[in-house]
Amino acid sequence: MDFSVVDLSDEDRAFQRELRGFLGAVVTDEVLARDRATGENFDESVHLALGDAGYLAADYRSEAEGGFSAVRRRIWELEIGRAHTPWFHWGTTAMVAHTVERFGSPELRDEVLPGVVSGRLRLCLGYTEPEGGSDVATCKTRAVRDGDDWIVNGAKMFTSNAHNAHYVFLIANTDPAAPKHKSLTMFLLPLDAPGVEIQPLRTVDGDRTNITYYSDVRIGDRYRVGDVNGGWTVLRGALDAEHGTVQRDDDGLQKIAVMTEHITLMAEAVDRIAALLGTPDAEGHRRVDDGAVAHRLGRGIARMEAAMSTPEMFGRVAIAQTMRDVSPDLMDLLGAAGALPTGTPGAADDGGAEYVFRLAGPTGIYGGTLEVFRNMIARHALGLAPPVTAAR
Ligand SMILES: Cc1cc2nc3c(=O)[nH]c(=O)nc-3n(C[C@H](O)[C@H](O)[C@H](O)COP(=O)(O)OP(=O)(O)OC[C@H]3O[C@@H](n4cnc5c(N)ncnc54)[C@H](O)[C@@H]3O)c2cc1C
Structure with missing residues (x-):
C-alpha cells in the first residue's frame, strides 16, 4: 500500500475550498439535527442543491465522460464524509442508474437518468x-x-x-x-x-x-x-459494486473499502475520547495515566487504524468488526456517562462512542453480513473449498 501524500494542484485546492464552503452552507445544524432525529440519511434540500450545482453529475460520470478526476473524486468523498452529509443513499441511486444505463431500454434510460443526475429522482x-x-x-x-x-x-x-x-x-x-x-x-x-x-x-x-x-x-x-x-447477470455487477469487489484503478486514490465513512465517524469519536481521557480533573489526575486505560485506548486506536488501512472486502469486515469490538471498550473507559446518546445533557464525548456502538450492528449486516463476507473471503480470496455440512 502507498501511504504517500498526494500533492494537490492550486486548482484542486480551490475545488476543495469551494466544496467545503458549499457543504458548510447546505449541511446546516438544522439538517444534521433533523437527520439524527429521523435516521433517514437523506435530506432532499441537500440532495437537490448538490444536483443543481452539478456535483451529482460529476460524481456519476467517469473522468472521460466529463466527471471528476481521480483526485477530485477523492476530495469529494472525503469532504462529503467530513461534513456528515446525509448521503448514504446517493451511492445506491448511482449504482442502480449505472445498471439501468447498461441493461435498461432506451425509454427507461431517458425516463430516469436525467432526473438522477439532477437529484430529482432517487x-x-x-x-x-x-x-x-x-x-x-x-x-x-x-x-x-x-x-x-x-x-x-x-x-x-x-x-x-x-x-x-x-x-x-x-x-x-x-x-x-x-x-x-x-x-x-x-x-x-x-x-x-x-x-x-x-x-x-x-x-x-x-x-x-x-x-x-x-x-x-x-x-x-x-x-x-x-x-x-x-x-x-444484471444483479451481479450491482452486487459487486455494493460488496466493494469491483476492479480497482491503479492510481490508489479510490476509497479503500465500502463503509469507510462509518469508521471515519469512529475516528472522530476516538479523537474526542482521547482528549477527554488526557484532560486533568480538579485534582490534576488524568485517566490516561492509568496504565490499563492507556493500554485499552491504545489497543483500540491501533485496531481502528489497521481497519482504516485494510482494503476491499477485507476492509469491510475489519471496519464492522472493529466498530463492534472497540466501541464497548471506549464506552467503558468513559464510565456511565459514555452510555448517554448524542444531545443528552452530561453525555461523555457527546454520545460518539454510544452511537458507534449502535451503528456497528447494522454495519455488519447491510449489503451482506460479516459471516457471508467471511465466506466470500474464504472462497474467492483464499481459494478455500466451500463449507462442508457434516453428514448425519
Ligand atoms: C439497516 C438496514 C438497511 C438495509 N437496507 C437494504 C436495502 O435498502 N435493500 C435491501 O434489499 N436490503 C437491505 N438490507 C438487508 C440486508 O442486505 C440483509 O439484512 C442482509 O443481507 C442479511 O439478510 P437477512 O437480514 O435476511 O439475514 P439472513 O440472511 O436471514 O441471515 C440470518 C443469519 O444467518 C447468517 N447466514 C446467512 N447465510 C449464511 C451463510 N451462507 N453462511 C454463514 N452465515 C450465514 C447471517 O450472517 C445472519 O447472521 C438492509 C438491512 C439493514 C439492517
Whole structure:
C-alpha cells in the first residue's frame, strides 16, 4: 500500500475550498439535527442543491465522460464524509442508474437518468425479503407477464430510502419452475404505482428503513431491466459494486473499502475520547495515566487504524468488526456517562462512542453480513473449498 501524500494542484485546492464552503452552507445544524432525529440519511434540500450545482453529475460520470478526476473524486468523498452529509443513499441511486444505463431500454434510460443526475429522482434497492436476504436469489416476490405488462406481488424487507425514492430496483421471480439463478428478472418499479405500500421501520442505531408491499402492481415491460430470467447477470455487477469487489484503478486514490465513512465517524469519536481521557480533573489526575486505560485506548486506536488501512472486502469486515469490538471498550473507559446518546445533557464525548456502538450492528449486516463476507473471503480470496455440512 502507498501511504504517500498526494500533492494537490492550486486548482484542486480551490475545488476543495469551494466544496467545503458549499457543504458548510447546505449541511446546516438544522439538517444534521433533523437527520439524527429521523435516521433517514437523506435530506432532499441537500440532495437537490448538490444536483443543481452539478456535483451529482460529476460524481456519476467517469473522468472521460466529463466527471471528476481521480483526485477530485477523492476530495469529494472525503469532504462529503467530513461534513456528515446525509448521503448514504446517493451511492445506491448511482449504482442502480449505472445498471439501468447498461441493461435498461432506451425509454427507461431517458425516463430516469436525467432526473438522477439532477437529484430529482432517487432509486432504492428491493432485494431482501422477509424470509431472508443473504441468499438474494431465493426470491418469492413474483412477476407474471400480462400482455405488454407485468403484475408484481410480494414483499421486500429493509427497502431503505423507499419513502424518498421514486423507483425500486426490484428482483422478482418470473419462473418458479426454473433453477433459482435462472428464475429471476430485474425491474425498476415506479414507487407511485397503485398497489405499492411503504411501511416505516426503525433500526437499533436509529436508522429509518422500510418494509414494502406489492399487491397486483401493474407495470409496463419497459420497466424490465435486462432479459427475462436473466436477472442474475444484471444483479451481479450491482452486487459487486455494493460488496466493494469491483476492479480497482491503479492510481490508489479510490476509497479503500465500502463503509469507510462509518469508521471515519469512529475516528472522530476516538479523537474526542482521547482528549477527554488526557484532560486533568480538579485534582490534576488524568485517566490516561492509568496504565490499563492507556493500554485499552491504545489497543483500540491501533485496531481502528489497521481497519482504516485494510482494503476491499477485507476492509469491510475489519471496519464492522472493529466498530463492534472497540466501541464497548471506549464506552467503558468513559464510565456511565459514555452510555448517554448524542444531545443528552452530561453525555461523555457527546454520545460518539454510544452511537458507534449502535451503528456497528447494522454495519455488519447491510449489503451482506460479516459471516457471508467471511465466506466470500474464504472462497474467492483464499481459494478455500466451500463449507462442508457434516453428514448425519
Ligand atoms: C439497516 C438496514 C438497511 C438495509 N437496507 C437494504 C436495502 O435498502 N435493500 C435491501 O434489499 N436490503 C437491505 N438490507 C438487508 C440486508 O442486505 C440483509 O439484512 C442482509 O443481507 C442479511 O439478510 P437477512 O437480514 O435476511 O439475514 P439472513 O440472511 O436471514 O441471515 C440470518 C443469519 O444467518 C447468517 N447466514 C446467512 N447465510 C449464511 C451463510 N451462507 N453462511 C454463514 N452465515 C450465514 C447471517 O450472517 C445472519 O447472521 C438492509 C438491512 C439493514 C439492517
